[in-house]
Amino acid sequence: MAAACARKLSKVGWQILESQSCRPGKVFSLVPRSSLHGSSRAYGTGGSGFRSKLLFAPPLHGGSRILGCAFLLGGGIGLYQTIKFSVQQHLAEEKSKVSEGEIKxxxxxxxxxxxxxxxxxxxxxxxxxxxxxxxxxxxxxxxxxxxxxxxxxxxxxxxxxxxxxxxxxxxxxxxxxxxxxxxxxxxxxxxxxxxxxxxxxxxxxxxxxxxxxxxxxxxxxxxxxxxxxxxxxxxxxxxxxxxxxxxxxxxxxxxxxxxxxxxxxxxxxxxxxxxxxxxxxxxxxxxxxxxxxxxxxxxxxxxxxxxxxxxxxxxxxxxxxxxxxxxxxxxxxxxxxxxxxxxxxxxxxxxxxxxxxxxxxxxxxxxxxxxxxxxxxx
Structure with missing residues (x-):
């Protein structure tokens, strides 16, 4: 599950950076909306309406590339941590198998x-x-x-x-x-x-x-x-x-x-x-x-x-x-x-x-x- 999420973040990042739609006003159309459902009202983020303003206001100059890089970086770090955990778990399992029955x-x-x-x-x-x-x-x-x-x-x-x-x-x-x-x-x-x-x-x-x-x-x-x-x-x-x-x-x-x-x-x-x-x-x-x-x-x-x-x-x-x-x-x-x-x-x-x-x-x-x-x- 963690690996799938990390790959999804990386994919979104690449789409943002490589597609022609990396222009002001279009970058947010690439973000999956499934994670944005709910009230447009923000809680504890500076008052009502802040969330809707954040999502639909035109981004600053160069913001699309910054966001794409952020998605790539986040996805890469997540994928690295997932792989690292999997490898450590695998090595621990192998060590347990090898040591089973061994004597000190x-x-x-x-x-x-x-x-x-x-x-x-x-x-x-x-x-x-x-x-x-x-x-x-x-x-x-x-x-x-x-x-x-x-x-x-x-x-x-x-x-x-x-x-x-x-x-x-x-x-x-x-x-x-x-x-x-x-x-x-x-x-x-x-x-x-x-x-x-x-x-x-x-x-x-x-x-x-x-x-x-x-x-x-x-x-x-x-x-x-x-x-x-x-x-x-x-x-x-x-x-x-x-x-x-x-x-x-x-x-x-x-x-x-x-x-x-x-x-x-x-x-x-x-x-x-x-x-x-x-x-x-x-x-x-x-x-x-x-x-x-x-x-x-x-x-x-x-x-x-x-x-x-x-x-x-x-x-x-x-x-x-x-x-x-x-x-x-x-x-x-x-x-x-x-x-x-x-x-x-x-x-x-x-x-x-x-x-x-x-x-x-x-x-x-x-x-x-x-x-x-x-x-x-x-």
Whole structure:
């Protein structure tokens, strides 16, 4: 309706300007009379008879063109406002459609944590937007609201909390494939189990955390090759139980590497000035000692680089020469897990040595491209 009125005003304006009747005494014959019905008496406009005088008195010199321009200007402004409103309304409707069913994700993390890096690799590959809250590793005040005191923690819509990197990844993959399931419903498939480890420390584990919970039809689409699901679970477990334990002994292998590693950690993490100074020097010294303890605990060789090289080459050999990724032409969850773990060494001597002395380079570069380009976006 508003657009029609605006077009009518513009049309009248053009008629006034272009017709031969744009002469004194004839200009008002072009104005639609339907809007002028009623008494010729004016109300509050200077007394009776003013309206009739205004309508029928001969116009001043040049008045016809002024009036035509006024109609054009009024019509143009009206049309512009109408179009602007329509476009804004359309964009709002489209935004509402796009956002319907979307989830808001907030990741609480340490940037240099391999488990957090796994989750980021998954989110980036699938093109899922997320906010990051970098947690201070000393005070951890950013997660003081949580009874679960480790990272990563992923909050969904500010209400639902997902813990453990593998649960986060399996749960979100289930959500992306099974559109009918909500996050709270999916989480019931990963029950929390508390136990005490061999050192007397209470640990929290999650059943089924390497399983993507799908129907048979959905699973056949995601895992078309025989045993591909078992293979994915095997290597995801391997990344958590073995590969991740090779990182600390390698990045803290010598005092120089330990200092370089903590310099990177302080630079990328969330530390105060004093905390950063203490973390760099005290932390580096402590982790150098701890890395030796980890080497003994996991029965690593004296030269821990050799264990890293072997693990990475075993991974590449399992992919084989005929596949780009463990998942075939596209990365699967084990590709993303291994990539996420290895990525935390970037910029350190251990990473450079690994790239130079193993066959992982080409796979790693493909993974880098796949995550940066969000190639798994659904």
């Amino acid at each position: 994700l907030t990741l609480y993390q340490y940037k240099t944590c391999p488990f957090c890096s796994k989750v980021r690799a998954f989110l980036d590959f699938h093109g899922l937007p997320y906010d990051i809250v970098e947690v201070n590793p000393v005070m951890r005040k950013e997660i003081k609201w949580s009874t679960y005191r480790k990272v990563p923690i992923l909050m969904v819509n500010g209400e639902v909390q997902l813990n453990d990197s593998s649960v986060i990844i399996s749960g979100l993959k289930t959500y992306l494939i099974s559109k009918g399931k909500t996050i709270p419903e999916i989480l019931t498939c990963y029950p929390e189990m508390k136990s005490t480890n061999d050192r007397g420390k209470e640990v929290t584990e999650y059943n089924n955390k390497y399983w993507v919970m799908l129907t048979e039809a959905e699973a056949s689409l995601l895992y078309p090759e025989k045993d591909s699901r078992k293979e994915e679970i095997k290597w995801r477990r391997w990344a958590d139980d073995w590969l991740v334990h090779l990182i600390s002994p390698n990045v803290y292998r010598t005092t120089g590497e330990a200092l370089a590693s903590f310099d990177y950690i302080v630079r990328e993490g969330k530390f105060g000035t004093f905390e950063g100074f203490c973390a760099k020097y005290v932390g580096a010294s402590a982790m150098y000692v701890i890395s030796k303890m980890l080497k003994r605990r996991h029965n690593l060789q004296d030269d821990v680089r050799q264990d890293l090289y072997k693990a990475v080459n075993d991974w590449v050999a399992a992919i084989g020469k005929k596949r780009k990724f463990m998942g075939g032409n596209q990365p699967n969850l084990s590709d993303l897990a291994v990539f996420g773990v290895l990525r935390v060494m970037e910029g350190l001597q251990a990473f450079d040595d690994m790239m130079e002395n193993t066959k992982v380079k080409f796979w790693y570069k493909r993974m880098e491209k796949a995550t940066q380009n969000h190639e798994g976006k659904i």
